[in-house]
Amino acid sequence: MDLHLDPDRLFPVDPQTRAVARGLYERVADLPIISPHGHVAPSLLRDDEPFSDPADLFITHDHYVTRMLHAAGVDLGDLGVGTATGTADPREVWRLFCANWHLYAGTASGYWLTHELVTLFGIGVEPSAETADVLYDDIATRLQQDDFRPRALFDRFGIEVLATTDDPMDDLAVHAALAADPSFRGRVLPTFRPDAYLDPASPAFRDNIERLTGAAGVAMDDFAGYLSALEERRAHFIRHGAVSADHGVREPLTLDLPADEASTLYRGAVGGTLDAAQTRAFTAHMLFQMARMSVADGLVMTVHAGVARNHSTATFEAFGADTGHDIPLRTEYTENLRPLLNAFGLKKDFHLVLFGVDETIYSREVAPLAGFYPSVFIGAPWWFLDAPDAVQRFRAAVTETAGFYRGSGFIDDTRAFLSIPARHDMARRSDAAFLARLVGEGRISLSRAQRIAVDLVDAVPRKAFKL
Amino acid sequence: MDLHLDPDRLFPVDPQTRAVARGLYERVADLPIISPHGHVAPSLLRDDEPFSDPADLFITHDHYVTRMLHAAGVDLGDLGVGTATGTADPREVWRLFCANWHLYAGTASGYWLTHELVTLFGIGVEPSAETADVLYDDIATRLQQDDFRPRALFDRFGIEVLATTDDPMDDLAVHAALAADPSFRGRVLPTFRPDAYLDPASPAFRDNIERLTGAAGVAMDDFAGYLSALEERRAHFIRHGAVSADHGVREPLTLDLPADEASTLYRGAVGGTLDAAQTRAFTAHMLFQMARMSVADGLVMTVHAGVARNHSTATFEAFGADTGHDIPLRTEYTENLRPLLNAFGLKKDFHLVLFGVDETIYSREVAPLAGFYPSVFIGAPWWFLDAPDAVQRFRAAVTETAGFYRGSGFIDDTRAFLSIPARHDMARRSDAAFLARLVGEGRISLSRAQRIAVDLVDAVPRKAFKL
Amino acid sequence: MDLHLDPDRLFPVDPQTRAVARGLYERVADLPIISPHGHVAPSLLRDDEPFSDPADLFITHDHYVTRMLHAAGVDLGDLGVGTATGTADPREVWRLFCANWHLYAGTASGYWLTHELVTLFGIGVEPSAETADVLYDDIATRLQQDDFRPRALFDRFGIEVLATTDDPMDDLAVHAALAADPSFRGRVLPTFRPDAYLDPASPAFRDNIERLTGAAGVAMDDFAGYLSALEERRAHFIRHGAVSADHGVREPLTLDLPADEASTLYRGAVGGTLDAAQTRAFTAHMLFQMARMSVADGLVMTVHAGVARNHSTATFEAFGADTGHDIPLRTEYTENLRPLLNAFGLKKDFHLVLFGVDETIYSREVAPLAGFYPSVFIGAPWWFLDAPDAVQRFRAAVTETAGFYRGSGFIDDTRAFLSIPARHDMARRSDAAFLARLVGEGRISLSRAQRIAVDLVDAVPRKAFKL
Known part of the structure; x- marks a missing residue:
């Protein structure tokens, strides 16, 4: 079957509303991409090496893609996932993927992949067992071309700002090198991500504390020293351009x-003597401390809450983390954040962006909070929810309460560098579709919709992330 | 930019379905407004004084409006909110509002305000920094006209019944005066709202009990006396035309x-010695007692559950309650109401209307309960949810389980007198849109839809509220 | 008013999308019905007796139907429900139903009933007080015709597989008789439903254990003997064609x-000495044991979770179970299933199908679980949710995460034999509508949609249920 990218994709089916959506989209289609949160490795852009092969590029490192094959019965080892990296023949991996292409129909991953195959590689036939080898060779050939190297793609994608996600003890030398490189014009910003330094339940917690306090020259069990060491690392990140600190928590x-x-509690955490309730209390206090530090140093605080990580213990042990079995949990912000918001919610220039994978929080908690607290911003649909229908549900759930100006702007949150334009394009089309419906229903004027469409990809993320 | 009210607003964009929706809407557009729950002060209609100024009318007292400005960084004091009433220059307040008009695009508040500005004041340009003064003067001039006084508007709005919300110890003299006034033809009914007499956690609880039992001539710590005093106040309300008792509870x-x-427990409540669990138990028992009394005296029992009131302590202390930071909570009715429904759920003529701000209860709990218990009625979308998209979600969530005849009818629940027609018109258009879709999808006949459209604004609220 | 069945019902209103939906539907409209879970009594097909009367056929035994009349104030006794069976005059029951036909407008039940009245009985006028007697006589006459007997209808409906739901101690003689009957060509499969043998809180638990262990010749309080007795009953079911074991649990x-x-714990359960926490633990362990047995013997494990059964104690005592007041509860799968999935989730050929009546689990838990674990399948919308709008919400919630190939296929779960074609037709139309929208929005190709439409009623249920 043909692989085809409809120029009107994601627009409403009603012809008149579609025309409005198309007009709105055209105003933003080519605006620069602002990506203030994601997981691309900065070394990709420093090294600027060619991508190795289609499997490595599209499959092995993308747990959105591998989990679907796994659900269909494919062993993760046969895909070279995680600890199995490098052990699988990339062509065989690619064949497995192509033979199962139908599994991706209607999924977000299928949508990104189609976008990438068509727009980047000019592919015109669907992946399948029959077409796998031709496609592999075709893509592999292109990957050797200079214009398919990371920096060339960075420019072609029109990325203005790309934030990475980094360990607090990272020296950020890669970011410094990129900033100092006159041949690279993009802004690549680090993001402070301290989870494994705050949660005593993290396997690396004690080692991390040892390195953190050791480097700062404070006693390992000195709480004030630990806090100031964290503050110093944040300052280090800010010196390297960081605008936000990101917090991935099970419950907020x-x-x-x-x-x-x-x-x-801290001494108990370092000593490994906390029980579950104490661990929970300490982690909750550290999220509070992070807000205090954000008020002090200005880093935007983003919270990604509500995921049970590494649900399958056997898979985690065999293949490591981020292998497709992080599963969402019910999430609650209203009560959980009350201590933080009572202390810092009205502080000038404090920004707190709330993300979740439990859609019920949109209309019930996040929009009402962002509709009152000047510090609270509505995080864009995240992870399982950054897909066309989920975006429509999101906009419908938050807009009537909080309007269009209390959001974070779109967040791609991706490791898959090549999917960045596909994702932002999806968001722009989906927002155009939503706005066009409101125009069609007489709820906003066309001229207002035109301004909003532009603001959603420009003023809104710049404000939320202080860019 | 022009300010414009599309005559086809809120109807589906598909032309054929839109035509059906328009036809349904035209049958109900001019039917009388029944408003069985809301927060308009009855003195407004007794005094019939001109509204003072545009800021007082549209902004200062409407926490839907002020919270959005607050979220944008405006100090509530600069809006004259709450304890700051009278301290802000109304023209300055109006300018702040107009300069931030874009924040309301797509929101429920923006929709009401547009409706009011266009239909009542004939405004044809959008509020903005540039137009603020002209609009202010225009509106202020009209407010001095006799046909903009509350009673003239009451008539122009076509309000047949307006229920207020009143303290149990209110003497209801205002209601009596209105009822006795031959020059006023509307029905203005009090509603018994006893929360602060039932929940020991309420700051006013002890004072309230003292006044209640004192007036009844019973000992303050006599539980039976307390119950009979409540019953007597309910009887007082019924004598003044009340048809319902309203209960705002954190959890039901x-x-x-x-x-x-x-x-x-009651003696402990009066003595101030209850712990949190005992307070919770006593409040839960009093909700049960309220149902018992409703069975006995016939007052419709409405429950508005699931809101964390006064989320920001600093704002509450500075500006008082109802200042925009009541935030929804997860809500559960199935188990919470079981004791009440087991005792009273099958009682003849008992009516229990369930409202919530957690949308998940619609299809999961409220529709199934109302689809079995003759006493249970589905409360219309409330608060953050009384907006066009939320109404579509509501109808879609409850109708397949409970049909169209187990609802409360639309509830405006507003303090903003001028927004009443806008809100009811929104509900009528939204229901017409929903019905038109069902007609278009071959799920109900046009003639059935026509009957339902009328019943939803007439027979349905009359039945639920015994009007 | 006319009773009419729109040939384009449930398709999108947009004309172009409607045409696509119609084309997709036409490919599957006449494909055989696979019904792998439901509650039709197998004796209906063994006996092949005429249905007695319209009330018995459409009303008395269908708690979807009777609950709506009950909510409108009709006494269940007047409908002959439950323990009142046979005490009500069927013509009077039918009249009550017809006089209240408007209550079903827009409901799933109204949709099924319309389908049945039009397609099976050629009824052309709406039920009403005026038409009740004519319709009754019309239907009653037809019920005496040979082509309205159960087996004739089974053939006319095009049912290929019909699974019943059976007590573990059932001898399955009826199934054996049907299988041995050369004049009956359908497959009627038993389903192992052991809830009342696993949950010590079930009133029949002790009696059930006594019969189970007695028949197996093991001591009543011997846990290993109890487990092997259950295994033997499962083997008995498998020998009679069972492909699945079904588990209805309050929490999973x-x-x-x-x-x-x-x-x-088991000895305590038999002895009746467990407290609530122990009962919960034992039941949770038995759900775990059921998964272990499914891995061993290959029965597909289906879990129907999240219902508070018999909510109204008075109704339960007067009329028995399944009388319309089972009410959904909040449901959680991510954490609850973790022990089970860590032990068995990656086992080859283990199939676990997850159903729920809390829609929030679709995008939050069920799709992510099924998008990783090869054992987990997404249960179709169940109970209150097997209706047109709910199906659209379901597909929109799960597809972007898990695609079209991780589902169970449609499950009618019905006691109402005559509603089976109406329900499957609803599902086929609804899926065609969903697919057509995705085609219209450029998200899947038409040829892909055509394959998926067929797979959803054929390959997908056959895979999930090992048929």
Whole structure:
């Protein structure tokens, strides 16, 4: 079957509304991409090496893609996932993927992949067992061309800002090198991601604390020293251009504890003696501390809450983390954030962006919070929800309460560098579709919709992320 | 930019379905407004004084409006909110509002305000920094005209019944005066709202109990006396035309406690000695008692559940309650109401209307309960959810399980007198849109849809609220 | 008013999308019905007796239908429900139903009933007080015709496979008789439904254990004997063609307990000495054991979770179970199933189908789980949710994460034999509508949609249920 990219894709089917959506989209289609949160490795752009092969590029490292094959019965080892990287023949991996192309119909991954195959590689036939080898060779050939190297693609994609996600102890030398390189014009910003330094339940917690406090020259069990060491690392990130600190938490509980109680819990955390309730309390207090630090140093605080990580223990042990079995949980922000918001919610220039994978929070909690607190911003649909229908549900759920100006702008949150334009294009088309419906239903004027469409990809993310 | 009210607003974009929706809407557009729950002050209609100024009318008292400005960084004090009333220059407040008009695009508030500005004041340009003064003067001039006084508007709006919300110790003299006034033909009914007499956690609880029991001539710590005092106040309300008692609860827990246990808890409540669990139990028992009284005296029992009131302590302390930071919570009715429904759910003529701001309860709990218990009625979309898209989600969520005849009819629940027609018109258009889709999809006949459209604004609220 | 069945019903209103939907539907409209889960009594097909009367056929035994009349104030006794069966005059029951026909407008039940009245009985006028007697006589006459007997209808409906739901101690003689009958060509398969043998809170638990262990010749309080007795009953079911075991649980908690702890709990369960927490733990362990057995014997494990059964105690006592007041509860799968999935989720050929009546689990939990675990399948919209709008919400919620090939196929789950074609036709139309929208929005090609439409009623259920 032909592989085809409809120029009117994601627009409403009603012809008149479609025409409005198309007009709105055309105003933003070519605007620069602002990507203030994601997981591309900065070394990709420093090294600017050719991508190795189609499997490596599209499949092996994208757990959105591999999980679907796994669900269909394919062993992750046969895809070279995680600890199995390099052990699978890329052509065989590609064949497995192509033979199962029908599984991706209607999915977000299928949508990105189609976009990439058509727009980047000019592919015109669907992947299948029959076409796998031709496609592989075709793509592999192109990957050797200079205009398919990361920096060339960065320019072709029109990326203005790309934020990475980085360990607090990262020296950020790669970011510094990119910033100092006159031949590279993009802004590649680090993001401070301290989860494994805040949560005693993290396997690396003790090692991390040891490195953090050791580098700062403070005693390992000194809570004040630990806090100032974190502050210093944040300052290091800010010096390298960071605009935000990102927090991935199972539940977004926050607690304002007295200093001595927090200090005692910290010593227990370092000593490994906390029970589950104490661990929870300490982690909740550290989320509170992160807000305090954001108020002080200006880093935008983003919270990604509500995921049970590494659901399948056997898979985690065999293939590592980020292998497709992080599963969403019910999420609650209203009560959990109350201590944090009571302390910092009205502070000038504090920005708190709330993401979730439980759609029920959109209309019930996030939009009402962002419709009152000047500090709270509505995180764009995240992870499983950054897909066309989910975006329509998101906009419908938050707009009537909070309008268009309390959001974060679109977040691609991706490791898959090549999917960045596909994702932002999806968001722009989906927002155009939503706005066109409101125009068609007489709820906003066309001229207002035109301004909003542009603001959603420009002023809105710049404001939320202080860019 | 022009300010324009599309005559086909909120109808589906598909031309054929739109025509059906328009036809349905035309049958109900001019039917009288029944408003069985809301927060308009009855003195407004007794006094019939001109509204003071545009800011007072549209902004200062409407926490839907002020919260959006607050989220954009405006200080509530600069809007004259709450304890700051009278301290802000109304023209400056109006300018702040107009300069931020774009924030309301796509919101429910923006929709009401546009409706009011166009239909009542004939405004034809969008509020903006540039147009603010002209609009202010234009509106202020009209407000001095006799036909913009509350009673003239009441008539122009076609309001047949307007229920207010009143403190149990209110003497209802205002209602009596209105009823006795031959020059006023509308029905203005009080509603019994006893939350602060039932929940020991309410700051006013002890004072309220003192006044309640004192007036009834019973000992303050006599539970039976307290119950009979409440019953007498309900009777007082019924004598003044009340048809319902309204209950705003954080969680809708109900408990049937033995009399001696309830009595003991009550004494603790009066004495201020209850812990959190006891307070919760007592409040849950009093919700149960309210159902018992409704069975006895016939007042429709409405429950508005699931809101964390006054989320921002600093804002509450500075500006008081109802200042835009009541935030929804997850809500559960199935288990919480079981004791109440087991005792009273099958009682003849008992009516229990369930409202919520957690949309997940619609299809999961409220529609199934109302599809079985003759006493249970589905509360219309409330608060953050009384907006066009939310209404479509609501109808889609409840209709397949419970049809069109188990609802409350639309509830405006507003303090903003001028927004009443806008809100009811929104509901009528939205229901017409929903019905038109069902006609278009061959799920109901046009003639059936025509009957339902009329019933939804007439027979349905009259039945639910015993009007 | 006329009763009319629109040939384009449930298709999108946009003319072009409607045409695509119609084309997709036409490819599947007449394909055989696979019904792998439901509640039709197999004796209906063995006996092949004429249906007795219209009330018995359409009303008395269908708690979807009777609950709506009950909500409108009709006494269940007047409908001959439950323990009142046979006490009500069927013509009077039918009149009550017809006089209240408007209550069903827009409901799933109204949709099924219209389909049945038009397609099976050629009824052309709406039920009403005026038409009740004519319709009754018309239907009653037809029911005496040979082509309205169950087997004739089974053939006319095009049912290829019909699964029943059966008690573990059922001898399955009826199924054996049907299988041995050369004059009956359909496949009627039993389903193992052991809830009342696993949950100590079930009123029949002790009696059931006594019969189960007695028949197996093991001591009643011997846990290993109890497990092997269950295994033997499963084997008995498999010998009679069963392909699945069904589990109806309030919450889908699973626990992997040490053998001695499980054994101790079991003795307590038999002895009636467990407290609530122990009962919960034992039931959770037995759900875990059921998965273990499914891995061993290959029965597909289906879980129907999240319903508070018999919500109205008075109704339960007067009329028995399944009388319209089973009410959904919030449901959680991610954490509850973790022990089960960690033990068995990656086992080859293990199939676990997850159903729920809390829509929030679709995008949050079920699709992500099914998008990773090869064992997990997405249960079709169930119970209150097997209706046109709910199906659209379901498809929109799961497809972007899990595609079209991780589902169970449609499940009618019905006791109402005559509604089976109406329900499957609804599902086929709804899926055609969903696919047509995706085609219209340029997200899948028409040829892909054509394959998927067929797979959804053929390959997908055959795979999920191993047919």
